[in-house]
Amino acid sequence: MRTQFDKQLQTLHIELIRMGSLCEQVISLCANMLLKKENLSADINAAETEINQKERDIENLCLKLLLQQQPVAKDLRIISAALKMISDLERIGDQAADIAELAPYLADCDAPGKVHIGDMARATVGMVTRSIDAFVKSDVKMAAEVMAEDDEVDQLFEKIKLELMDLIRQNGLDAKAAMDLLMAAKYFERIGDHAVNVAEWVEYSVTGVHKNDANF
């Protein structure tokens, strides 16, 4: 049974890595759409659909694992953590689609804050990669690094917000563009939060304690 479980666990790891890569891809796509003004809606929608399908596939795999293998202790935590992680990864796809929707309205916006969006995209892509990596390797230290990296993303959001406020006060930017850009930045900030959630589930799968636990 153990070998069978290990085999299915390996499949789960591979599927999660694939889902993570799709998330990294969709984050980069929507950042490019926003910054390089390319119309990548079709690619983004295709990637998001694939992410949604991966969520269902991995969920079914986890349920199969639970029913067939009746895992306990750490094995059970790994599966329940995976079930949670895929919800966060799926949300990353949603956020990217939301950013893609805003992009056309921001094509003509040259607010300096836009450059920070690129930094947010790079940072969140790295966080997603490392959070999945941390799960596959049961690496709590790497998970903690992902949580720390989120501070940078939050700071970038605050920076964009402050710059937009100044621009508005100086009438240097139309109110709609400012609000759309703020929203886009917020979506990237949320993507970082989802990567942090994934990292928190890694911590739970290894230690058995989640930061939301009452006893934590």
Added chain:
Amino acid sequence: MRTQFDKQLQTLHIELIRMGSLCEQVISLCANMLLKKENLSADINAAETEINQKERDIENLCLKLLLQQQPVAKDLRIISAALKMISDLERIGDQAADIAELAPYLADCDAPGKVHIGDMARATVGMVTRSIDAFVKSDVKMAAEVMAEDDEVDQLFEKIKLELMDLIRQNGLDAKAAMDLLMAAKYFERIGDHAVNVAEWVEYSVTGVHKNDANF
């Protein structure tokens, strides 16, 4: 076994209704904090902590059900749907906490758009109630109503956004207050989205098809 499953399913229903009530409570609390300028941070944090704990309790109940009862077909869908729904309900708690964080900065803001926040809160509370109700009753029609109600919430968000833009253009509102109010409205709009997700899981648990399914 069936009776045992039905008993555990009833417990699951009761726990979900409780978690839903906590979400309704926290939505109302953060709306009151925003509109009536009461400091309800402690109550909101307490409710959010309870929501997080409920998520873990219900998750454990679902895993126990899966492992002990080995459900198939609709029974299995009900449990996997519940596992998904609790993630959305937990997020509602997070969004409410985010709104509570913004509230102090909006205490002195008298933008007319603030009244729509009250409408958004009322609408989302109703959506949460009905989405859980739809799950307990396996009522696909009620789930569809929740999805339809979200249009109203989205329209209220757009209304607030437009009003804020006008105010900014007329220099009638400080840029920071405008952005904080936009964010608060966005959080309520997201709460509506989470209620819609719950309703979509109800539909899946009954029909076996989720809107994200590739074959759908």
